[in-house]
Amino acid sequence: MIDQVHKYYDGSHVLKGIMLTVPRGQSILFRGDNGSGKSTLLRTICGLLRSTTGRVRWMDGLEKEDQRTIGYVPERFPQLNMSPYEYLMAMGRIQRMSDRDIQSRLDELMGLFRMEPYRNQRMNGFSKGMLQKVNLVQAMLRKPDLLVLDEPLSGLDVDAQRKLQQLLIEMHREGTALMMVCHESDLLDGVAERIITLEMGLVVGDELVKVSESGADRVEPVTRKILLRTESACTLIVCCRMSEELHLLLDAHEAVAMLESYEEEEDKKTDGLTPCLSVKVQSPSSDDVLRLILGAGGSVVSVQQISAGSTENEEGILCASH
Numbered sequence: 001m002i003d004q005v006h007k008y009y010d011g012s013h014v015l016k017g018i019m020l021t022v023p024r025g026q027s028i029l030f031r032g033d034n035g036s037g038k039s040t041l042l043r044t045i046c047g048l049l050r051s052t053t054g055r056v057r058w059m060d061g062l063e064k065e066d067q068r069t070i071g072y073v074p075e076r077f078p079q080l081n082m083s084p085y086e087y088l089m090a091m092g093r094i095q096r097m098s099d100r101d102i103q104s105r106l107d108e109l110m111g112l113f114r115m116e117p118y119r120n121q122r123m124n125g126f127s128k129g130m131l132q133k134v135n136l137v138q139a140m141l142r143k144p145d146l147l148v149l150d151e152p153l154s155g156l157d158v159d160a161q162r163k164l165q166q167l168l169i170e171m172h173r174e175g176t177a178l179m180m181v182c183h184e185s186d187l188l189d190g191v192a193e194r195i196i197t198l199e200m201g202l203v204v205g206d207e208l209v210k211v212s213e214s215g216a217d218r219v220e221p222v223t224r225k226i227l228l229r230t231e232s233a234c235t236l237i238v239c240c241r242m243s244e245e246l247h248l249l250l251d252a253h254e255a256v257a258m259l260e261s262y263e264e265e266e267d268k269k270t271d272g273l274t275p276c277l278s279v280k281v282q283s284p285s286s287d288d289v290l291r292l293i294l295g296a297g298g299s300v301v302s303v304q305q306i307s308a309g310s311t312e313n314e315e316g317i318l319c320a321s322h
């Protein structure tokens with residue numbers, strides 16, 4: 001769970017209270033304009049960057065660093081003064097793989113990406129695409145619980161792009177969770193089952209998508225969203241399109257069912273394009289409401305406090321989907 005993660009760089013607020021619940025093994029594509037905070041979020045999730053406040057919490061069995069394996073494909077890979085083979089053998093040994101296992105995985109992955117002709121050449125003369133293939137292989141040497149890929153298609157030729165797409169689908173089927181940033185998201189059709197959109201450090205969209213057997217169908221949104229607003233630590237106001245105010249969450253299941261039915265009605269009026277519901281929720285604390293939504297099978301994707309007295313038309317700050 002990504003729990004209220006904020007990141008500041010020299011006073012610039014880059015991640016603004018990101019809150020995401022991620023089920024085990026999910027494949028997620030993050031999208032958003034340049035500078036919206038995608039890479040910063042990925043690095044924070046990997047533990048390579050410390051958030052200013054908030055934290056990433058892991059589920060049972062993966063809480064400790066040595067219990068989980070994360071593969072990370074950074075946006076840029078350096079031109080090292082060594083060969084792919086030397087580098088990847090070293091990377092495998094660091095991950096405590098046996099030489100036999102590294103060899104066998106290298107044969108598989110280097111063969112797939114047609115890297116054999118240059119496996120023993122020094123990387124300081126490599127093209128962008130050749131470096132990117134080494135970058136991908138280092139992250140996939142040991143089957144990770146989570147594979148984080150920042151612009152994985154960058155520089156790859158068409159054949160390698162297609163093979164990567166298939167490989168990611170396979171790894172995901174075998175249980176690896178994926179978190180990807182990719183501007184050419186069409187090329188990863190069929191890989192992601194959830195698409196999260198960032199805008200200026202905020203989550204502004206969160207959709208589940210259908211992934212077909214072949215993995216090649218167009219994505220279709222299947223989850224609707226509810227935008228909620230917190231006005232103080234003690235009251236949550238679900239952003240309104242309807243005039244009435246409902247006091248709910250007496251029972252979490254009832255409340256979520258009610259939210260869903262309102263969403264459906266509003267979706268009909270708005271073609272499902274905009275957030276829909278307007279109810280007021282009384283609760284002793286925003287944490288309690290979050291717990292209720294999560295406990296009822298909903299997912300919270302973004303939470304941010306706003307000061308009391310803000311107008312109803314400000315952007316929703318707590319985003320939940322069900």
Ligand SMILES: Nc1ncnc2c1ncn2[C@@H]1O[C@H](COP(=O)(O)OP(=O)(O)OP(=O)(O)O)[C@@H](O)[C@H]1O
Binds near residue numbers: 037041
């Ligand atoms: N090390 C850093 N020091 C200062 N500011 C940084 C640093 N890294 C990122 N930023 C700033 O944080 C913001 C978000 O950057 P980030 O790289 O996360 O965006 P992004 O969504 O991945 O962008 P792109 O699509 O261009 O890769 C940008 O304004 C960037 O200038």
